[in-house]
Amino acid sequence: xxxxxxxxxxxxxxxxxxxxxxxxxxxxxxxxxxxxxxxxxxxxxxxxxxxxxxxxxxxxxxxxxxxxxxxxxxxxxxxxxxxxxxxxxxxxxxxxxxxxxxxxxxxxxxxxxxxxxxxxxxxxxxxxxxxxxxxxxxxxxxxxxxxxxxxxxxxxxxxxxxxxxxxxxxxxxxxxxx
Amino acid sequence: xxxxxxxxxxxxxxxxxxxxxxxxxxxxxxxxxxxxxxxxxxxxxxxxxxxxxxxxxxxxxxxxxxxxxxxxxxxxxxxxxxxxxxxxxxxxxxxxxxxxxxxxxxxxxxxxxxxxxxxxxxxxxxxxxxxxxxxxxxxxxxxxxxxxxxxxxxxxxxxxxxxxxxxxxxxxxxxxxx
DNA sequence: TAGTGCATGTAATGCGTTACATGATTTC
DNA sequence: GAAATCATGTAACGCATTACATGCACTA
Numbered sequence: 372x373x374x375x376x377x378x379x380x381x382x383x384x385x386x387x388x389x390x391x392x393x394x395x396x397x398x399x400x401x402x403x404x405x406x407x408x409x410x411x412x413x414x415x416x417x418x419x420x421x422x423x424x425x426x427x428x429x430x431x432x433x434x435x436x437x438x439x440x441x442x443x444x445x446x447x448x449x450x451x452x453x454x455x456x457x458x459x460x461x462x463x464x465x466x467x468x469x470x471x472x473x474x475x476x477x478x479x480x481x482x483x484x485x486x487x488x489x490x491x492x493x494x495x496x497x498x499x500x501x502x503x504x505x506x507x508x509x510x511x512x513x514x515x516x517x518x519x520x521x522x523x524x525x526x527x528x529x530x531x532x533x534x535x536x537x538x539x540x541x542x543x544x545x546x547x548x549x
Numbered sequence: 550x551x552x553x554x555x556x557x558x559x560x561x562x563x564x565x566x567x568x569x570x571x572x573x574x575x576x577x578x579x580x581x582x583x584x585x586x587x588x589x590x591x592x593x594x595x596x597x598x599x600x601x602x603x604x605x606x607x608x609x610x611x612x613x614x615x616x617x618x619x620x621x622x623x624x625x626x627x628x629x630x631x632x633x634x635x636x637x638x639x640x641x642x643x644x645x646x647x648x649x650x651x652x653x654x655x656x657x658x659x660x661x662x663x664x665x666x667x668x669x670x671x672x673x674x675x676x677x678x679x680x681x682x683x684x685x686x687x688x689x690x691x692x693x694x695x696x697x698x699x700x701x702x703x704x705x706x707x708x709x710x711x712x713x714x715x716x717x718x719x720x721x722x723x724x725x726x727x
Numbered sequence: 728t729a730g731t732g733c734a735t736g737t738a739a740t741g742c743g744t745t746a747c748a749t750g751a752t753t754t755c
Numbered sequence: 756g757a758a759a760t761c762a763t764g765t766a767a768c769g770c771a772t773t774a775c776a777t778g779c780a781c782t783a
Contacts, residue, residue, distance in 0.1 A: 384654040407649040461648035470639035476562040478693040515656040
């Protein structure tokens with residue numbers, strides 16, 4: 372087992388799911404994983420090289436017309452690394468949620484502005500929910516079961532947040548009125 | 550308005566909530582905000598200096614016995630900065646959840662191991678839930694309303710995750726049996 | 728022919744953790 | 756007298772974003 376960072380496993384995993392180029396990896400991440408794990412070109416391309424040097428992926432030039440292009444695929448070693456990582460339990464995530472931070476400090480704010488923070492959080496999650504429902508409704512090949520599972524998680528998570536905000540908005544308005 | 554990072558506002562906010570030293574800030578963060586926004590000494594102390602230079606906090610030496618100690622408090626400018634920041638809407642957070650990432654790639658795994666990932670996620674959130682309930686049950690001064698709101702959010706969030714995992718564990722076991 | 732998409736990459740900068748280093752005071 | 760707690764800080768490293776730079780191919 373190598374000592375790899377999370378981004379390395381995103382790349383390995385996406386190659387496993389059919390991505391061929393760095394560009395592919397980025398697009399698939401943006402379409403399906405961005406909400407729980409983002410990745411930028413500035414990480415992906417250097418990471419592909421490191422993985423190649425470590426023998427976990429194999430790259431070869433595969434130009435399309437006169438356009439430069441590198442295709443990658445998992446090596447046997449790379450597949451093992453991915454499976455080994457998948458088999459280990461994950462760390463609990465450290466959230467970094469600015470909106471919760473603002474709410475946490477909102478005792479310093481007039482009630483109406485604090486309520487506004489709650490509303491803004493709700494609206495953010497409502498938009499997010501709409502986006503995920505759109506993705507879900509898109510035609511095209513069925514997703515693999517666990518890819519679909521995570522999409523449904525995203526939807527459930529957004530719904531939870533919307534409902535929670537609504538509940539607390541009501542509670543707060545009631546209190547303010549009392 | 551200065552151009553400050555999130556950690557700066559954590560520090561300002563915690564001083565507003567009664568923290569006096571960098572050490573205080575760290576402890577309060579660990580007790581009440583770590584689950585949605587962590588901060589380490591390596592950020593806090595340099596940040597306090599920057600804030601002092603920017604005139605947002607005021608520090609003075611306040612040794613207790615022969616022990617070196619610096620107390621800080623918000624300046625008027627610092628309080629305004631904090632309030633200004635609180636009044637603006639927050640960005641949607643970018644999650645970075647390794648456990649969701651592993652589930653996302655779990656189609657590559659034998660079903661039983663994938664189920665194990667779900668169970669591990671559930672157990673993580675169960676522990677987290679137990680921890681938050683303990684914090685909630687602790688005696689001691691009542692928390693300000695919004696501090697309490699966020700504690701209740703944490704609990705609701707953990708409960709949501711536990712329930713979601715249970716539901717999906719069942720669904721998956723059913724499928725495997727079919 | 729202009730715009731969009733495909734494709735690859737680097738450099739600067741900033742954010743954050745970890746490990747290290749030090750030392751006084753209080754409590755058992 | 757040992758251990759825990761209070762308290763402050765730095766240095767090295769790693770991770771990630773952003774902005775920049777380049778250029779081909781297809782389509783409207």
